[in-house]
Amino acid sequence: MRALFRLLVPARGASAAPATRRETVALALADGREISVLRVRDPRARRLRLSVSERGARLTVPPGTSLAAGERFLHQHRDWLAAQLQAHAADAQAPLLRGQTASLPLRGQEVPLRWAEGRAARLQAEADGLVFAAPARAGDAALRRVLRDFYEAQARADVGRWLPAYLPGLPRAPRRIVFKRTTSLWGSLAPDGTLALDLALVLAPPAAFEYVLVHELCHLLHADHSPRFWQAVEQRCPGWRQQREVLRADGRRLKARLRALLAG
Known part of the structure; x- marks a missing residue:
């Protein structure tokens, strides 16, 4: 009991860590x-x-x-x-407005956007930017669904390029990968192996997005944030600290931007 008491009570002269x-x-x-x-x-x-x-x-x-x-x-x-x-x-405060929205955020940049008439609503990338084609009858909700599907397709394409390089050093692959809109976390790994990523990551610079992917994949090796976990992250993403700072500095704005574009 005395040994336990000594662990719980600070030693004489020891000062507590300064508070924020x-x-x-x-x-x-x-x-x-x-x-x-x-x-x-x-x-x-x-x-x-x-x-x-x-x-x-x-x-x-x-x-x-x-x-x-x-x-x-x-x-x-x-x-x-x-x-x-x-x-x-x-x-x-900038929602998606037909004929008015002139650019969309993607991979750390504002990409020019032009609007066109079309039989079906679709958003696609071309050499000079993005083209959003839609019939006159398409409502705002339909346009937002197209935008969300476009962002998810772009995010899956990025993960599809990066993931094969990291799989050989992992005990197993993620069971599946899902994209969500979250308010705080950028990613999570469920006990069943489902890897969830924030859809707003596709708006961030690719290096920051890839860091979050590496972070969550390393939880397949270590479920905690122990020194061994961060060592595994360091081995796979040496610049992870810089990318974490990018998300800390600009992450809330990216989440707010996506929320405004997909609001409703």
Whole structure:
């Protein structure tokens, strides 16, 4: 019992790990507007970082950096911040509109889109961009179904190119692969071997999408996030940290964009 007690009670002189602190600060933009920025003092952070998501602006401050330095950094980047907030607001509110939507997000880019009349609703890629053909009678719901099917077909094509390279080092292949629209997770592996991936991944840069695939495949080797698991990820995707940061920085916007396009 004493041994257990020693494990549960910190040793004398031992200090608890510093906690993450969050607070909201006001920032005046060049046009006179005032916005709120979530300031997070994160003990794991290594540098000042400013990010924007559908939840708003966030300033991450590492330990050892003064709040005054954080405020200077925020002020120096306020024009960039204003542009990002405007872009996020536009993306989150832009539904699929026949004849009006001029581009669609795909594989980290905005691909030009043109509309045409057709007997059946279909969306296909051509040399100069995407073409959405549809009969006049096709309603908005039908157009959104076509778009969802197109995105899933593109995502399956990407996975089909990447998967064969990783299968030889796995104990088994996934039982099946499904695509879903999720609010938080990018992927999951069920006990029966079903691999679920977020459909919004096809909007992200391909390297970030491939990292999520590798991450979930490595759970066939290790069900947890132990050091052995991350070693398996590192062996197959040496740049996984960078791709994870891409999704952390832009993931919410991508999910919001897909949700707006497929809303209804």
